[in-house]
Amino acid sequence: MKAPVRVAVTGAAGQIGYSLLFRIASGDMLGKDQPVILQLLEITPALEALKGVVMELEDCAFPLVAGITTSDKAEEAFKDADIALLVGARPRGPGMERKDLLEANAAIFSAQGKALNDAASRDVKVLVVGNPANTNSLIAQRNAPDLDPRNFTAMTRLDHNRAIAQLANKTGAHNTEIKNMIIWGNHSATQYPDISKTTVKGEAAPGLVERDWYENDFIPTVQQRGAAIIKARGASSAASAAGSAIDHIRDWVLGTPEGEWTSMAVPSDGSYGIEKGIIYSFPCVCKNGDYEIIQDLEIDEFSREKMKATEQELSEERQAVEHLLP
Numbered sequence: 001m002k003a004p005v006r007v008a009v010t011g012a013a014g015q016i017g018y019s020l021l022f023r024i025a026s027g028d029m030l031g032k033d034q035p036v037i038l039q040l041l042e043i044t045p046a047l048e049a050l051k052g053v054v055m056e057l058e059d060c061a062f063p064l065v066a067g068i069t070t071s072d073k074a075e076e077a078f079k080d081a082d083i084a085l086l087v088g089a090r091p092r093g094p095g096m097e098r099k100d101l102l103e104a105n106a107a108i109f110s111a112q113g114k115a116l117n118d119a120a121s122r123d124v125k126v127l128v129v130g131n132p133a134n135t136n137s138l139i140a141q142r143n144a145p146d147l148d149p150r151n152f153t154a155m156t157r158l159d160h161n162r163a164i165a166q167l168a169n170k171t172g173a174h175n176t177e178i179k180n181m182i183i184w185g186n187h188s189a190t191q192y193p194d195i196s197k198t199t200v201k202g203e204a205a206p207g208l209v210e211r212d213w214y215e216n217d218f219i220p221t222v223q224q225r226g227a228a229i230i231k232a233r234g235a236s237s238a239a240s241a242a243g244s245a246i247d248h249i250r251d252w253v254l255g256t257p258e259g260e261w262t263s264m265a266v267p268s269d270g271s272y273g274i275e276k277g278i279i280y281s282f283p284c285v286c287k288n289g290d291y292e293i294i295q296d297l298e299i300d301e302f303s304r305e306k307m308k309a310t311e312q313e314l315s316e317e318r319q320a321v322e323h324l325l326p
């Protein structure tokens, strides 16, 4: 039996939490042979609701759950955490952009960055889901100077999966027959879903769809999918967001499939001329518990412009929270 992995989840009584926890507990994230200890963080008024979620987790009698703790103190929830899923934050409502949440949510991520710095495992892998995810991840990272800055990531896997689903619908292929999608940049309406390197059943995707569909249907649909779900559901995506968080961590820990990449928002190292330090989504491969940005992909003028626009937005977000970046 493997030693249990400590997984901290914030916002554990929220809508994403309600889907995410059960999938982690069932082994979807770290494997069916990997026991987990769930360390759940909520704000004090939500602890009662969290108690109910824990009762349900207990009632599933999951073989892989080696322990569950709850707390309203970040240092307690992050104690020795190997993985931290930072979900707890305010979601947007209709008519809002994700960056409208920056002010409301930024304080959460500076406090949680400090708590991770003080309490988590020195190798903790951090995924920020709470919006605006990329810049919240930057805030947490900069408040955790003793941790590896590369281990602070944000989620664009949902956008990646959405893009695959759109292209699968259009081409009549199955999701699994679509490889090497790319989401560049911010988890926002400026993100750039790029199919220029994507294959569908081994064939280059750009040759299979009309350019007009790609530019005027596919790209805006993926960019606006979060808003479309809020409009239809009256609440932001939850089960699909949880599923993508599972995919992001699973690939990071257990590796991406041979010959394929995924999209992860990670600290830019200057690859593709993107400003160093911002948390920007790149095509990444994962191996041995680490990720690497795919290098040397050819970038045409159309792509360059779109990559720059989303970089620009992230630079502006960074400037807006400068006072929270020690």
Ligand SMILES: NC(=O)c1ccc[n+]([C@@H]2O[C@H](COP(=O)([O-])OP(=O)(O)OC[C@H]3O[C@@H](n4cnc5c(N)ncnc54)[C@H](O)[C@@H]3O)[C@@H](O)[C@H]2O)c1
Pocket (backbone or CB within 6 Å): 010, 011, 012, 013, 014, 015, 016, 017, 041, 042, 043, 046, 087, 088, 089, 090, 091, 092, 108, 128, 129, 130, 131, 132, 133, 155, 156, 158, 159, 187, 236, 237, 238, 241
């Ligand atoms: N990156 C993505 O792709 C993606 C996708 C979907 C949602 N989101 C974002 O995820 C976040 C959570 O969404 P949700 O639908 O679960 O929201 P929700 O309101 O249902 O749940 C959020 C939970 O976080 C808790 N919380 C608030 N402040 C906290 C703190 N300081 N510490 C711990 N917990 C805290 C709340 O009490 C609540 O239970 C939102 O910001 C949403 O916009 C991101």
Ligand SMILES: O=C(O)C[C@H](O)C(=O)O
Pocket (backbone or CB within 6 Å): 091, 092, 098, 131, 158, 225, 226, 227, 229, 236, 237, 241
């Ligand atoms: O769109 C939102 O505000 C929620 C989430 O970021 C999403 O993409 O579904």
